[in-house]
Amino acid sequence: MGTNGGIADDLVRAREALLSPGPGQRRLAPEALRGALVDLHDFWLASRAAAIGLAEGAALVAVGALGRRELVPHSDLDLVMVHDFGKRAGAGTDADRLAEALWYPLWDAGIGLDHSVRTPGQVMQVAATDLRAALGLLEARHLAGEQALFDKVNGAVRQAWRAGIRNRFNELVEFTNDRWVRNGDVAHRVEPDLKNGRGGLRDVYLLDALAAAQLVDRPGADVAAARLLLLDVRTELHRSSGRARDVLRAEDADEIAGQLDMGDRFDLMRALSGAARTVAYAVDTSLRAAKGAMPRRGLAALRRAPVRRPLDEGVVEHAGEVTLARDASAAKDPALVLRVAATAARTGMPIAAGTLTRLADTAPELRTPWPRAAVVELLSLLGAGRSLVNVVEALDRGGLWGRFFPEWGAVRDLPPRDRAHVWTVDRHLVETSAQAARLTTQVARPDLLLLGALLHDIGKGREEDHSVVGEGLARQVGTRLGLPDADVDTLAAMVRHHLLLPDTATRRDPDDPATISRVVDTLGKDPRLLELLHALAEADSLATGPGVWSPFKRRLMADLVGRCRAVMNGEEPPRPRPLDPAAQEMAERAADSGRAGVVVLSPDLPEAGEAPGEDGLCTVLVTMPDRPGTLSLAAGILALHSLEVHVAELGSHGGVAVDTFTVSPRFGRMPDPAVLRESLAKALDGTLHLPEALARKERDYAQPAGPEDRVPPRVLWFDDEATGAVVLELRGTDRIGLLFRVAAAVESCAADVRWAKVETLGASVVDSFCLVGPDGKATLSRAQRRALEEAVLTAATG
Structure with missing residues (x-):
């Protein structure tokens, strides 16, 4: 040729x-x-x-x-x-x-x-x-x-x-675990490694290798179908990208979904998640089966076979797995399946594959209302913490979890729409339950906290608001479990309002009494519900992804909940806090001298240059002559000195702008306030050109965002009917000086900013600005909003 x-x-x-x-x-x-x-x-x-x-x-x-x-x-x-x-x-x-x-x-x-x-x-x-x-x-x-x-x-x-194989089996397991740690789960990664991730193609080949060692049977039809889908997606990924690639990026997924006639990327990712979980579960059970089938030689061949050790009623341990006692019958014991699951979670041992099959074949449907013993075992399972995750996965793969919760089908393998989420929706619910188990001692009703954590996003996967849909589904589940009517109402309210506290803390002004009244009236002045929602918000954030439950968010939430609890206890609604005496003194000095001032105010930071407090946050007070652009100017100076702004509260006193910033160092320690003052003075007199200085800072210090890290910016509007505030929310990719650029864009449209809050979620950021129009009114016309939106998006992408 x-x-x-x-x-x-x-x-x-x-x-x-x-x-x-x-x-x-x-x-x-x-x-x-x-x-x-x-x-x-x-x-x-x-x-x-x-x-x-x-x-x-x-x-x-x-x-x-x-x-x-x-x-x-x-x-x-x-x-x-x-x-x-x-x-x-x-x-x-x-x-x-x-x-x-x-x-x-x-x-x-x-x-x-x-x-x-x-x-x-x-x-x-x-x-x-x-x-x-x-x-x-x-x-x-x-x-x-x-x-x-x-x-x-x-x-x-x-x-x-x-x-x-006997001498190489441990090496094989270690080799596989190392690969999983490096590459993560195919099922739950937003951008999975189709070949090397857990549940990917290399795991299919591992099953073939175990079968070649005659330790397990060849994979079944379900694994063969999963293999075919993984191969088809990898084939299209190579074909569309024009090179060898194994990581499926979000920007490629829509095209590949179209080539495979699978709708959009969310449909594709959902199918991939199901396939990967099938493979991962097959590997887990095959590795355990292979270990048990290993040829016994030497002294090991002389040892007695493992005995069956009782663990609970109808439940025993055999060869390191949870299995059924010989006389156990799911037909006679309605709580048996959940008791097996709770025992596995409590002991950290896996459920034997044969036991799952037997239970799936013989366990009847639980009638409504559930027997009390079944509810007790469910709560025991949910309260087990991290070990809950693998047990629920096994029940779901074995076809049992969906029997308890038919509502689960809509969220199973459902990919997240929000980039901050690292798990599929069903896995996120289980992860939230595991996080909630750590918080049960902080609430009066730990049982409702665990159930609320499991169900809070159960309404996703439908066209309607998932909180509204979830409220109805939570009532359905609570009634099926046989909860008292009052508890069903509380559970439904937890699901309906699970976003109320985090949304209010990050998008509303807690100093405004109307904000607190809105939360209190929404919750019916129920302090127990407030307590449950506070714990659920923490568990939900921790289960969403790294960095979502930040010290900044924890402080905002604690402050909001404390104010709401005070009102529920009959105390006076909070009033707007007066200007701090130290801030007044600074403002008066600035008015007399015409010079800018910067001071660090923090009970955890007694001296400038010290490290921040335990939560990593410090308060910086900035004063300067009141004129348009004070927010962008101050934010630019803070960014130039590697300070990340979380909250900006803007005020004035005697013709002087008084801006308070909650900040944390991106790395190292807090800079000396004198250095900040000097930079601010140079920016005011024009000897420091902030845009150029920040551009150099970004070139020198910023981690370059790869294509997989860049998020197309998006602007959302929120009109608070309680306070009359208009809030612009920007979601996009974080970068040095982003607040400076966006604030300057807002100011260029002649809009005033009352306060700003910045939430960083890994490589993404959510910036919220409470705006006032050029006429001083808390209303913005459609044209004003359109101009602001275009300016902010340009600043975020420029």
Whole structure:
């Protein structure tokens, strides 16, 4: 095939034709494309091997994707040339000559190649010492050359794998766990690694390896379907990106979903989540089964089989797993399934796969209302903390969890719409329950906290407001559990209002009595409900993603709840706080001198230059002549000195702007206030050009955001009917000086800012601004809002 100048040119052209068919040519579906790529490379390699005389005494072997017949568009070719030329003169030279004649045309054509040349003895040595190589050799397939040589080596590799698995099993488990830690879960990552993540393709190949060791059966139809979906998505990812990629990014998912006729990226991610969870569960159960099926030798063969140790009524431990006692019957004991689950969560032991199957086959539906014993076991399960997660996953994969909560089907594998969430909705509910278990001692009704945590987002996956839908579903579940009417009302209110406290704390002015009255009236002046919602908000934030429950948010929430509790207890509604005496004194000095002032006010920070307090927050007071642009100017100075602003409260006194900022250092310690004052003075007199200085700061210190970290900015509007406030909320990607740029954009539209709050969620940020129009009224026309929105979005992306 081909000429001496480009032996593999025809192979490259044929590959390109398959990947990019011309006008009028049919675009191959993913599975057909993989098959065509395998056939193409098999034919070229076999023809090339024949042309160079690779025959008796040598064999060309495919491993990896080509060996599995799962070649995706930009996979490397993994090839091994095995030779048995013995010790005759020139044997090594002959092997090298054949290998070079095979490899060089592929290299010259730019085709990715992983290659080796080995004798049968070297193959066995590598398989015995390199676990990754051993797993690859289990997938070997003969391409050309001596078939008998391949059969001999292939048989020896498989026999050695079966015979040595006992000594390699722990290494295999550790190797797998390390990979999971590095790459995360396919099922729950917003941008999953389809190949290396937990539940990905390498786990499918692990199941094949365990079956090759004759420790478990070949994977079933459900794993085969999951494998096919993972392969199809990876195939389209390679085809659309034009290169080898395993991480599915959000910006690629919509196109791939369209190619696979799966709607949008959320439909695709939901299907992927289900597939990955199927694979992950199969791996978990197979590893346990393999460990139990391991050949026993030496002294281990003389030890007695493990005994069955009672754990609870009808529940025993056997070989490190939770299983049923011999006389246990789910038909006679309605709480048995939940007792098994609660015992597994309490002990940290997995439920035996056979037990799950038996329970799924024999357990009847729980009648409404549930028996009290079943409710007790459910609460015991939910209160178990982190071990709850794996138990619920096992029940769900075994078809049992949906029997208890039919409402679960709408949120199962449902991907999050909010980028701050790292889990699918169903996993987020379980994670929230696990977090809530840590907070049960802080509330009077821990049972309602656990149930509310489990159900707070159960209304998602529908078109309507999930809190409203969830309220009705929570009533449905509470009634099914047999809760008293008052408890059903409280549970429903928890789900309906689970966002009330965090939204109010971050989008409303807590100094305004109308804000507090709104929360108190919404909750019916019920301090027990307020307490439950406070704990639920913390658990919900902790289960959302890293950084969501920040010291800043904790302080805002505690302040809001304290004010609401005071009103519920009959105390006077809070009044707007007067200007601090120290701030008044600073303002008067600034008015007399015409110079700016900066001071750090914090009970946790007695001296400037010290580290911030336990929650990492400090208060910075800034005074300067009152004029348009004070917020952007002060925010720019703080950003220039690596201070992250969380809250900005703006005021004035005697013609002087008095702005109070809650800040934390991005790194290191607080800067000296004198340094901040000097920079502010330079900015005021024009000797410091803030936009240029911040641009240099961003170039020098900012971590560059990759495509997967960038969030298209979005503006939302909130009109508070209680206070009359208008709040503009910006959601986007965080960057140094973002508050400066956005505040300047707002000020350029002649709008005044009453206060600003900034919430950073990993690489994302949520900035809220309470605005007043140019006429001083807390109303903005549609045209004013449109102009503000355009200016803010331009600032956020510029």
